[in-house]
Amino acid sequence: MNSSHKPTQKSQTPQDLVTAVVLAFNEQQMIEACLNTLRWTGEVLVIDTGSSDETVKMAESWGARVVSIKSPSFAYLRTEALKYVKTPWVLYIDADERVTPRLAQEILVNIETNSAEALAFNRQNVYFGRVMKGGGWQTDQVTRAFLVEKLKTWQGIIHESPVFAGQQKLLASPLIHLTHRNAIDGLYKTALWTPKEAELLAKSDKTPDVNFRLIVKKMFREFIKRAYLKGGIKDGQTGLIEALIQGINRALVYIQVWERQQIPSIGERYQKKETEIRQDWLNNPL
Numbered sequence: 001m002n003s004s005h006k007p008t009q010k011s012q013t014p015q016d017l018v019t020a021v022v023l024a025f026n027e028q029q030m031i032e033a034c035l036n037t038l039r040w041t042g043e044v045l046v047i048d049t050g051s052s053d054e055t056v057k058m059a060e061s062w063g064a065r066v067v068s069i070k071s072p073s074f075a076y077l078r079t080e081a082l083k084y085v086k087t088p089w090v091l092y093i094d095a096d097e098r099v100t101p102r103l104a105q106e107i108l109v110n111i112e113t114n115s116a117e118a119l120a121f122n123r124q125n126v127y128f129g130r131v132m133k134g135g136g137w138q139t140d141q142v143t144r145a146f147l148v149e150k151l152k153t154w155q156g157i158i159h160e161s162p163v164f165a166g167q168q169k170l171l172a173s174p175l176i177h178l179t180h181r182n183a184i185d186g187l188y189k190t191a192l193w194t195p196k197e198a199e200l201l202a203k204s205d206k207t208p209d210v211n212f213r214l215i216v217k218k219m220f221r222e223f224i225k226r227a228y229l230k231g232g233i234k235d236g237q238t239g240l241i242e243a244l245i246q247g248i249n250r251a252l253v254y255i256q257v258w259e260r261q262q263i264p265s266i267g268e269r270y271q272k273k274e275t276e277i278r279q280d281w282l283n284n285p286l
Contacts, residue, residue, distance in 0.1 A: 117166025
């Protein structure tokens with residue numbers, strides 16, 4: 001008698017249960033190295049936010065699935081990405097972050113054992129090629145891996161944070177963050193986030209009228225906090241320079257608040273000047 005056999009289905013491994021989501025914008029210098037640290041996941045999903053360089057082409061050639069979503073809000077981008085995740089778990093990674101083999105193994109073990117609904121990592125920040133041990137960067141923690149059904153949304157304009165149900169577990173292995181690779185890279189990030197913070201402060205009833213003295217005071221306080229109160233000086237010249245950059249960033253935020261507080265607005269002042277010039281040409285044609 002012939003016995004019928006049902007085809008055996010391949011059992012899922014922990015790798016099959018997780019999708020890595022990478023947010024990227026003009027990251028052709030960083031994207032491939034980032035993706036190479038995510039080969040252990042079931043799928044890699046790149047959320048491109050409007051790159052004009054080779055980011056999308058490189059990601060697709062690597063084998064990642066690329067979805068284009070344009071928004072200035074990182075919280076919105078991370079939330080929207082969930083619509084394209086097909087696995088029970090999601091891991092969020094930025095293009096300038098790197099997962100080590102030890103961290104990957106730790107993530108997979110916790111997924112397999114269902115130890116928590118969310119996994120957090122200590123982030124090892126590398127500024128100007130140096131691992132930072134002070135300045136506040138040594139205590140940087142991010143929550144980036146989630147059981148999808150427990151992750152509700154992301155919120156926040158400046159530093160987005162997840163809203164989820166269940167327990168969170170902090171893993172031992174760090175996530176590597178290769179940021180501030182040069183001064184221009186830092187200026188680009190400053191130009192990206194300082195207007196957002198300035199807008200929030202300008203709308204707040206608690207923000208005082210900004211003047212030159214307040215701008216300098218904010219810059220100096222931020223430098224002292226980073227360099228001395230939070231131990232940035234332990235990182236030598238790099239720590240002091242990074243503390244200075246953070247002070248400058250603080251000044252730039254309040255300069256932009258000052259801009260928004262001007263009455264009439266700076267835009268209106270320029271428009272008035274344009275009108276005067278046009279009228280001058282009407283009155284005095286050549």
